[in-house]
Amino acid sequence: MTQLLGVALRGTGSCVPARVVPNGDFTDILKLDTSDEWIRTRTGIRERRFAASGETSASLGTLAARAAIAAAGLTPADLDLIVCATVTPDLMCPSNANLIQAALGCRPIPSFDIAAACSGFLYALSVGSQFVRTGAAKHALVVGTDVLTRILDYTDRNSCILFGDGAGAAVLSATPVLNTGVRTIRLYSDGTRQELIQVPSKVTQTPPPGPKQVPRLDYMRISGREVFRFAVTRMVELIEQAVVDCRELGLGGIDALIPHQVNQRIIDAALEASGFPSEKVMVNLDRYGNTSAASVPIALDEALRTGRCKPGDTVLLVAFGGGLTWSSALVTL
Ligand SMILES: CC(C)(COP(=O)(O)OP(=O)(O)OC[C@H]1O[C@@H](n2cnc3c(N)ncnc32)[C@H](O)[C@@H]1OP(=O)(O)O)[C@@H](O)C(=O)NCCC(=O)NCCS
Missing domain, CATH: 3.40.47.10 (Thiolase/Chalcone synthase)
Structure with a gap:
């Protein structure tokens, strides 16, 4: 029987685009029937980040991944698996995980996407953890990345004020210590x-x-x-x-x-x-x-x-x- 391992969260990283979009832009630039006061009091949101032209969920995900790998004290060559959660992938095929694998210069390790919307990172964390817990991967990279601002209807005040772009990542590593990570x-x-x-x-x-x-x-x-x-x-x-x-x-x-x-x-x-x-x-x-x-x-x-x-x-x-x-x-x- 397989000896189960502990799954340590060894490093994390994140990346948000540089462009800050304050609530006021929805009224001043997009001429939407809303207000900074409504958005702040009904949601708590003051500003969000919008990806620039050329920035994508895969490129933001790659930067977050690099930061997580560095925080873990590893290199891309150490990774055995990449799981990327996104509902706004760069392409329908291949997956964002494939694009991130190439951008990081990893070995030909398994890499694939998961679509579970805002739960996506925890779904990816679950899959990555199970590879590590069973010994199928020693180090797994888990990424959550989305550019929802690319699929918003900027005439719909109910939805377009809520979202921003960004990426986060974590490296999971096998450990003999159970009940941690x-x-x-x-x-x-x-x-x-x-x-x-x-x-x-x-x-x-x-x-x-x-x-x-x-x-x-x-x-x-x-x-x-x-x-x-x-x-x-x-x-x-x-x-x-x-x-x-x-x-x-x-x-x-x-x-x-x-x-x-x-x-x-x-x-x-x-x-x-x-x-x-x-x-x-x-x-x-x-x-x-x-x-x-x-x-x-x-x-x-x-x-x-x-x-x-x-x-x-x-x-x-x-x-x-x-x-x-x-x-x-x-x-x-
Ligand atoms: C969308 C959300 C902010 C709306 O807040 P709310 O307090 O529930 O507001 P309601 O939907 O009851 O709408 C109240 C009024 O505000 C209006 N309104 C909606 N968006 C507005 C905006 N940006 N500015 C001004 N008024 C707005 C509505 O048209 C409605 O007007 P009416 O009473 O004349 O019909 C809130 O319901 C929410 O955060 N929901 C979850 C969002 C979500 O689905 N996230 C993605 C998945 S995790």
Whole structure:
């Protein structure tokens, strides 16, 4: 029988585009019927980053990956696997993971993408962890990267103000020490609620079911109010499950909660309902908006680099999004 290994989170990295887009640009430049005050008070977002021409989810992902590999004290030649989570890949084929593998100059290792929208990084973390835990990979690179600003309808004030671009990455390494690193991961999906967040693609044969007709097929459309309710309910459930998953640590043993950066009001409502202490929550959505698969790994990397979290801390990562999907991971750094 295979001897299972521990999965250490050995290094993290992130990359956001240089271009800052403040809320005011939606009124001043895009002439949208909204306001900085509405966006700030209803979402918590002040600004987000937009990828420049030539910047893509693969190029941002490559930069985040390089930073994570350097933080792990490794080189690209050490990697045995690349899993990239994205719903905005550069190409339909080949995968972003292939592009990142080439850009990093890795050996001919397995590399592939995962599409689980804003839960994507935790899905990729789960797959990477299982390769490492079983000994199939010694070092796995997991990337979450998206450029959602390329698929937004800038006439739809309900959705276009919410998102930004970016990438985050982590290197997972095998360790003989169990009960450290990645402890538990929970993944869920409910495809019956697929219409709540959708990006019909150019290969979609017929327009998908849904209440609204969209002017162009490949735009993101969301049912914000319903997603809000779903997100709060699931986030509360995931926090309660995590407390059960780490019985030996208890709620007090979770040093930080790093949630998907979607809306400050969603986070606040979930904290109030679950009783999780707000001072332990890492939030950076005010500066980046919702960066989809990149949101959790960017916040995790920022928490580590700013000293908000430190090696030895146990963090709870929580994400939810299109699918619908929702997910959590308990990780001791
Ligand atoms: C989208 C979201 C910010 C809307 O906030 P909300 O408080 O739920 O607002 P509502 O949808 O109830 O809309 C309230 C009013 O604000 C208006 N509104 C929506 N966007 C607006 C904007 N950018 N500026 C000004 N007014 C806006 C609506 O048209 C509505 O007007 P009405 O009452 O005249 O119909 C919020 O629901 C949310 O964050 N949802 C989740 C987002 C999501 O799906 N993320 C992706 C997946 S993780």
